[in-house]
Amino acid sequence: MATVQLSEAEKVYVLHGIRDDLRVDGRSCEDYRHMEIETDVVSNTDGSAKVTLGHTAVLVGIKVEMGKPRPAQPAEGYMEFFVDCSANATPEFEGRGGEELGMELTNTLYRVFNNKRSVDLASLCISPGEHCWLLYVDVLLLQCDGNLYDGISIAIKAALFNTKIPKVLISEGEDGGTEIELSDDPYDCVRLSVDNVPCIVTLCKVGPRHVVDATLQEKACSVASLIMAVTPAGTCTCMRKVGGGSLDPESIFEMTEAGKRVGRALHGPLTALLRQEEALGPTRQKVGFLG
Amino acid sequence: MPTDTKRVRGPEVSQSLSRFICKPETTLPSDGTRADGRNRDQVDVRPVFVRCGLVSQAKGSAYIEAGNTKLICCVYGPKETERKDETDMKCGRLFADMRFAPFSCPERGSWIQGSQEKDLSLMVLESLQPAVCLHKYPRSQIDVNVMVLENNGSALAHAITCASLALADAGIEMYDLVLGCSIRQDGASYLIDPTFLEESGSNWASGENQGSLTVSFLPSLNQISGLQSDGEMGEETLTAGVRTCIEGCYKLYPVIQQALVKAVRGAAPPPSES
Numbered sequence: 043m044a045t046v047q048l049s050e051a052e053k054v055y056v057l058h059g060i061r062d063d064l065r066v067d068g069r070s071c072e073d074y075r076h077m078e079i080e081t082d083v084v085s086n087t088d089g090s091a092k093v094t095l096g097h098t099a100v101l102v103g104i105k106v107e108m109g110k111p112r113p114a115q116p117a118e119g120y121m122e123f124f125v126d127c128s129a130n131a132t133p134e135f136e137g138r139g140g141e142e143l144g145m146e147l148t149n150t151l152y153r154v155f156n157n158k159r160s161v162d163l164a165s166l167c168i169s170p171g172e173h174c175w176l177l178y179v180d181v182l183l184l185q186c187d188g189n190l191y192d193g194i195s196i197a198i199k200a201a202l203f204n205t206k207i208p209k210v211l212i213s214e215g216e217d218g219g220t221e222i223e224l225s226d227d228p229y230d231c232v233r234l235s236v237d238n239v240p241c242i243v244t245l246c247k248v249g250p251r252h253v254v255d256a257t258l259q260e261k262a263c264s265v266a267s268l269i270m271a272v273t274p275a276g277t278c279t280c281m282r283k284v285g286g287g288s289l290d291p292e293s294i295f296e297m298t299e300a301g302k303r304v305g306r307a308l309h310g311p312l313t314a315l316l317r318q319e320e321a322l323g324p325t326r327q328k329v330g331f332l333g
Numbered sequence: 334m335p336t337d338t339k340r341v342r343g344p345e346v347s348q349s350l351s352r353f354i355c356k357p358e359t360t361l362p363s364d365g366t367r368a369d370g371r372n373r374d375q376v377d378v379r380p381v382f383v384r385c386g387l388v389s390q391a392k393g394s395a396y397i398e399a400g401n402t403k404l405i406c407c408v409y410g411p412k413e414t415e416r417k418d419e420t421d422m423k424c425g426r427l428f429a430d431m432r433f434a435p436f437s438c439p440e441r442g443s444w445i446q447g448s449q450e451k452d453l454s455l456m457v458l459e460s461l462q463p464a465v466c467l468h469k470y471p472r473s474q475i476d477v478n479v480m481v482l483e484n485n486g487s488a489l490a491h492a493i494t495c496a497s498l499a500l501a502d503a504g505i506e507m508y509d510l511v512l513g514c515s516i517r518q519d520g521a522s523y524l525i526d527p528t529f530l531e532e533s534g535s536n537w538a539s540g541e542n543q544g545s546l547t548v549s550f551l552p553s554l555n556q557i558s559g560l561q562s563d564g565e566m567g568e569e570t571l572t573a574g575v576r577t578c579i580e581g582c583y584k585l586y587p588v589i590q591q592a593l594v595k596a597v598r599g600a601a602p603p604p605s606e607s
Contacts, residue, residue, distance in 0.1 A: 113348075149452040157543070157565040266463075268560070278571055281546075281562040288463035288556035291579060295572050302568045 048262045056263045057249045066259065072304055074255045079196065079312075080329055081204035081319060089205025092331070093197040096257065097187035102197040103180050104205050108222070111167065111174040119166025119174035123151040124181065125194065131186040140183075147181070147194065150242075154195070154271040154280040159238050161202070169212050172220065177205070188258040191269055195242035196312065202239055203316045206231035240271040240279045241312070243305045245297045247289060252297045254304050268297045272305025274313075349440050367524060367531065369400065376580045378514065378526040381588050383495075385502040385596035393503020397495040400528060401485035404492055406499040410475035425470030429458035431479040431492055438484045439529065453489055460493045460513065460549035460559030466506040475505060486528035490515040493549045493559065494589060501593055509554050510589060514581035515547040516574050518566055523574060525581050542566050548578035552586050 048056075056066060063070050075096035084090040089104040112120055125147040127140025134140070155161060166175040179201070181194050209230050211223040246256040246264040253260055256267070265287025271280040281298070283289060289297075319326070371377040379400040388394035391407035398404075414426060431454045435442045457479060465475070477500065479492045490513030497511035517527040520542055524531050532545060544564020550557055557579075562571060 145448060145451055146455060149448055149455075152448075153452075153561075153563055156563060159565055273565070277565050277567050278562070279544075279565045281560060281571060283557065283560040284459065286459065286462040288551060288554070288558040289560075290555065291557055291575060294557055294560065294575060298568050298571060 046258045046262055048259060052259070053263045056260060060248045060251055060253055060260070063251075065253065066257070069255075071251055071253045072300065074192075074308075075257075077196070079200050079315060079319075081200050081316065083328065083330055088207065089201045089203075091197045091200035091204060093193050093200065094185075095189060095193045095196070095255070097185055098189055098193045099184040100190070100193040100197045101182045101184055102194070102201040103182070104201050105178045105180070106205065106207050107176045107178065108168070108173055108210070109176045111171065115163075116171040117167050118163035119176060120163060121155060121161065121177040121179055123148050123155075123179050125151070125183070126181065127183045127186075131183050135183075147190065150191065150269065150280065150282065151179075151181075151194070151198070153282075154240055154242065157279050160240055160273070160279060161238075162235060165232075165234070166207075168210055169220070173212065173222070175207055186258075188261050189244055189255045191242040191244050192255060195240065195271065196308075199236055199239045199241060199312065200316055202234050203236045203320075205234055207234070208232075236313075238273050238275070240273040241305055241308050242269055242271045242280075243301045243308070244269050245301050247287075247293060247297070252293070252300060254300070268294065268301065270298065270301035270305065272302055272308075274306065274309040276302055276306050278302065367528075369528065373519075373522045373524055376525055376577060376584060378581050378584055381491075381585060383498065383589060383592040385498060385592060386600065391499075391503070393499045393501070393505070395495045395498035395502055397491050397498070399487065399491050399526065401483055402488060402491055403482040404479060404488065404495045405482060406477065406479045406492070406495040408475065408477050408496075408499045408503040408505065410503070411470040411473035411505070412476075414472060414474040423471055424467040425473040425475060427458060427462055427465055427467065427475050427477065429461060429477045429479070429496065430454050431457050431481070431489075433481045433484060433488070437481045453492070456489060456547075456559055456561055457492055457496055460511055461496055461500065463556065463558045464497060464507050464509055464511045464551055465500065466508060469506050475500070475503075484529060486530075486532045487513075487515045487526050487547075489513065489547050489561075490526070490549070494585065498589060498593060502596055509551040509556075510586075510593075511549050511551055511558055512582040512585050512589065513547060513549045513559070514578040514585070515545060516577055516581070517545045518542050518564070518570055518574060523577060525577060542570050546571065546574045546578060548575055548582070550579055550582040552582060 059065055078094040081091045083092045084103050087103040088106045092101045125144045127135040127144045129136040168174055179198060209225045209232060213221050244267055245252040245254055246267040248260055248264045266283055266285035266289050269282045270278050272278055382398040385395045387396050388407050391409055393408040396405045432450055433442050477496050479496055481488050493511055493513030517524045517531055544566045546562040549559035
């Protein structure tokens, strides 16, 4: 993971500030940094989103392909995740350096979406046992300044909201084989419901308190963090402790409660913002990558 | 995805027989007893058989058996660290690797480490790291290798226990033993130390609070060194689940301690005749 080296004095400074609920950039312990979200930034994808959280930038592209469903679940489609830590983010990620971090992020994403309610996989089925939609969710890390999990999960939610799956008609062909017809109108599509898609909240334990949306400096002062994926309803789909330190059970319970609170509060404004952006229509000004 | 080009795996289109067997039921029965006679909603961990010092070549080793779940762990080290450029002068490094034998699960797995195994290895590493006094081994690395011989549920939890026991058997200085425990939440009731059938994802009913939780715990210090949950659960359920896992760890603690004492006594030189 891209880390910064902090001296002992700097660590003490950060620790004391957090103890008094004042972080280096003036935020309180449960505040997020300035977040910018834009969807539909890459035209070749079926859904895309770019999220900038402070100095962390994440780009998610979703491509929809038709394929054979998994034998164990014939009436469902499925999602495939891949996180690529680009060498743009830090020189440590050059070549295969970012592979370990990418694998860790990918595995966590699989775990977060590994339940029946986050994404309605049954709606991705075209004909059971034969055809289904596969969602390839590809995440690209452009800039890395701490709190990758949160940025990635928000970007995935925005990209899923933006995803347009074409309408498909399966009919019997002349020789008994199935014929697949795609509708001619590019705007004739099915949208996914993102009402239950969770967002990940990372809580870092720094000293006696926990902070949300930690920068790299704050991460260097913490021993362990707790990652929680919280749905809008307040349930948790994945919880993981990361880092090389250990946590007291009481602090874990405290952090769980805080994570649930912060996560629930995140979904409301996010959904409202996405709908607002959608309402601007296809003629809106796209900021893209330069703003 | 990496493919295995060195071994002949059989025809590409081979399928497991389990797909063709008609399954009578796919969800867990929701009455009181479980398949192996234990109860729901009770901290009823499977009786555990533990032995240290099995592998003569390894610095330390341990074997654990819980029900039909069998694991073996070997520890090599401390030895000089291979990656010189990342040498941390002040403390040592721990490497953990967890693998499943291809015949361990009902469906045949592959020899190449899949992403799930890498994920589990990372969890084992994160659970063991707080417990090992790495600052006592500067410029060294300690390798922990866990091999699952037969997986009948709770492989990760028992792997963590086995690994910490192997580390203790190797004489690596530690703050405390690390014990693992997992539960499977099924609606309003929980099943502690689930078997493979109880654990597998395809058996999850669609309802509230379906998921599984694995906790690794340091009993003397009362610290949680590893936590991983799956599936969708409410926050109170998670909190209650963590408490239950901690209780489960406390139940295992005396057995593990006894096995360690036995191993140390066995390895100690006989008292001299004077």
